[in-house]
Amino acid sequence: MNLEKFRQSLPIYSIRHRLIAEINKNPTLILLGETGSGKTTQIPQYIYGSHSHMKGMIACTQPRRVAAITVAQRVSQEMNSELGKTTGYCVRFEDCTSPETKIKYMTDGMLLREAISDPLLLRYSVIILDEVHERTVHTDVLLGIVKSAQQKRSTNKKFHKPLKVILMSATMDVDEFSAYFNKAPVVYLEGRQFEVDVFHSVQEQTDYIFSSIATIFQIHKTAPVNEDILVFMTGQEEIESTVKTISELNKSNGKLSPMLVLPLYAALPSAKQLKVFEKAPSGCRKVIISTNIAETSITIKGIKYVIDSGMIKGKLYTPQNNLELLKVHKISKSQAWQRTGRAGRESSGICYRLFTESEFESMTLNTVPEILRSNLLSVALQLTALGIDDLINFDFISKPSVEALTTALNDLELLGAVKKFFKDNNGTENPEPVSKKRMISFRYELTEMGRKMAHFPLDPKFSRCILSADKLGCVEEVLKIVSVLSVDSVFHAQTNTSNKRDQAEAARQKFSSADGDHITLLNVYKAFMANKSSSKEWCQENFLDLKNLKLAVDINKQLKDICTKNSIKLTSSSNDSVKIRMALISGFFMNAAEYQKENEYKTMTSRQTVLIHPSSVLFNSKPACVLFNEIVKTNKTYMRDVSVISSNWLMETNPTYFKSKIKNLNDYSLSNLNSNIR
Incomplete structure (x- = not known):
């Protein structure tokens, strides 16, 4: 089937004229379109085709970069134009647009950043907010920004062109969104969803990772090899470990057909993410292990089976103690149906839910908006x-x-x-x-x-560290640390054999600093750059994650560009550890803890009892005062990314704040802390 015939076969094609009429008539339109209806790829094209004289661009936001990139690629192909010309995309660290671009797919975070310099979003005539049901923090903030811009542009005569807003999703509370946009009309679209058979577990599963792997091999032994599998899990470490386990198990069984097992998660570089869309070699089954990044917007050809763990990793924030945790928890019913739909995009499929029917019935109907559970x-x-x-x-x-x-x-x-x-x-x-x-x-x-x-696409605490580094003369070092902290762990977790664990620990000791994890990460980054010509072999020898280190280098380049644009000199302190840690304190002084007894610490802000995480180079140390980046909670509450500091440094950074916080810590001076402060 050629592209034009394919477009005409989509359910949305038969109502295209009605859609354009509704868009022309209403300032805001809500479109509830079933999976496979064609809304994400076709509506921007319909608007462009009927308003080719339109001066402003058509923006279509996506919660995730992989969706923005792949949909833009598909639309440029359908329009027979070069990617980046009429149709382009803009995601963090990558802008594939030009002055000719009229249809721009972008992450919601990028449009939000544009709004800082252009609050009325005057570059755009139409803004389409796609997958609004996901209710990310950026999407919720954008809803308010777009609504405000629309109102101001409609009442101010200076702005001749009003702003059209379209909200799209396959599953959303249309009444809530309609009421928010002054009773905006709703259009319902039927989808081209093929039938999916859903099977629930007979009994509750205690280990969803083991159950997922077992289900994969059950399918692999019986199903035709050209039918691919999509598995939903919670995070990078879990996914990478599962990918490795499946690959090794399949290779060890010579009777089974080969498998191409691929990870998919947000921190994965774009080139690696796009590999999941490539066809598997002949006689080989493709198995994709993904986070909820694959729930919506993207279509991975060949997927016949979905295995749903029923779990997701999400943020949970309590303002009372200023504590933000990443916690694995159950998905909502709407998420379960979104995942099920991935098996029926091209033909009938099967979804294996690793939870019982009664567990499904007990799930919440919709996901709690991220903005209600985030810092x-x-x-x-x-x-x-x-x-x-x-x-x-x-x-x-x-x-x-x-x-x-x-x-x-x-x-x-x-x-x-x-x-x-x-x-x-x-x-x-x-x-x-x-x-x-x-x-x-x-x-x-x-x-x-x-x-x-505000110019940095970072947590404000990191941005503050960079600006302090400018005054202290250690920008280069702090940028490297921030870049590594912006990706998932650069250290490979070794859990298979004690021998491998010992080798990994010995390799890590080469980079370890008595000053803590931040200087250790700086040492890793510098060593990686020094061995870049043989980076793959070097990373293998040192049990380091090549993908994450490469991504950290890309982020570092982006941050350097932002520094240059903001007249921040790229100074170096020649590895003056004290200056570097002083810069880090300026952003994270609220994340300080003091030693109590028996390896326990208390945070100075909330007086919460915490421990140093076992992955920290300071795990076996007992420094009097430490700084940490985040707290994670499992069976115990741990500090991650920890550095040794002096209480005096905290007082220098913010004396008013710490006057009432440092109660139990002795008044150490730098000379008293020679054993801990380097």
Whole structure:
């Protein structure tokens, strides 16, 4: 079937004229289109075809980069044009567009970043927010930004062209979205979903990884080899380990057909992600082990079987103790149906759910929006950078708690990114609080430092570290550390044999620093760059992850470019560890902990009992005071990415904040801490 015939066979084709009429008639349209209807690829083309004279671009946002890239590739192919010309894409670290681009697929985060410099989104005539049911933080914030831009452009005569907004999904609460956009009309689209047989587990599974592997081999022994398998799991480490196990088990059994086992997760470089779309060699079955990145928008040809673990890794934030955790938990019913649909894109399929029918019935109907369970520090910075000085009353579709928003704003103030202005009943503003009787409100305004922080596509704490490194003369070193921390672990976990574990530990000792994990990661990055010509062999010898290190190098390049554009000199401290750790403290001073007893620490902010994670180079040490990047909770609560610091450094960084925090720690000086501070 040629491309034109394929397009005409899509369910959306028969109502294309009605769709265009509805888009022309309404400022906002909600499109509930079943999987396989063709909405993501066709609607931008229909709009472009009927409005070719339109000056502004058509933006179509996706929650994930792999979807933005692959859909753009497909549409440019259908339009018989070179990718990056009429149709292009823009994702983090990659912009494949040109002045000719009219249809632009992009991640929601990239459109949000554009809004910082263009709050009214004047470059666009139509904005399509796809897969809005996923309710990522970026999507929820974008809904508010796009709604505001649409209202301002419709009432201001300067802007001759109003902004059209289209919301799309296969599963969403249409009433909630319609009400949010002033009773926007809803159009329902039938899909081209083939029948999928769903089988639930007879009994509850205690180990979904083992069950997934067992199910894969059951299928592999009986099903035709050209029928591929998609398995849903939770994260990179789990996926990479499963890929390795399946590959080795299949190779060890000479009677089985070969398998091409491929990972798919967000941190995987684009080139590696795109391998899942390539056809497997003849006589070989393709098995893809993926996170929820494969739930929506993308179609992987050849998938006949889906194995759904029923689990996902998501954020959970508690503003009371300012603690954000990544926790594996059950999916929602809507996610389960999205996963099931991956088996019926091209023909009938089968979905094996590794949970019982009663477990499915007990699942929540929809996923809790990410914005209600996340640290809002980045959101607060982005919105303040957009000129929104009253976040408490910002028009969120799902409003976060006042406590979560206030915590984020207070933390930004501590980081020096915003300044609070108080207003009295006379309308006078003052940077200092006035009498309680007279004070009626306050607002936050971005500082010069905050403006620079907003240019970095990073957690504001990392951005603050980079700006402090500029003053301390160690930008090169801090950028390298931040780049490595922006990817998943660069160390390969060795769990197969004690001999391999010992070898991996011995290799790691070559990079270890008594100052902690941050300097250790810096040593790894520098050694990798020094051995780049033989990086594959070198990484194998040292049990390091080549993919993640290459991605860290790409991120480092991007961050250097942002520094250059913002007049931040790429200085080097010649490995002055104290300066580097001082720079890290400026962003993470709220993540400090003091030693108590029996290897336990207490965080200085929430006084929570924590331990140093076993993966840390400081696991067997007992430094008096440490800095950490994050807390993870399993059966115990651990600090990850830990460095030795001095309490004096904390006092130097933010004396007001720490005056009440450091209670139990003795007043060590640098000379007293020679055994711990290097």
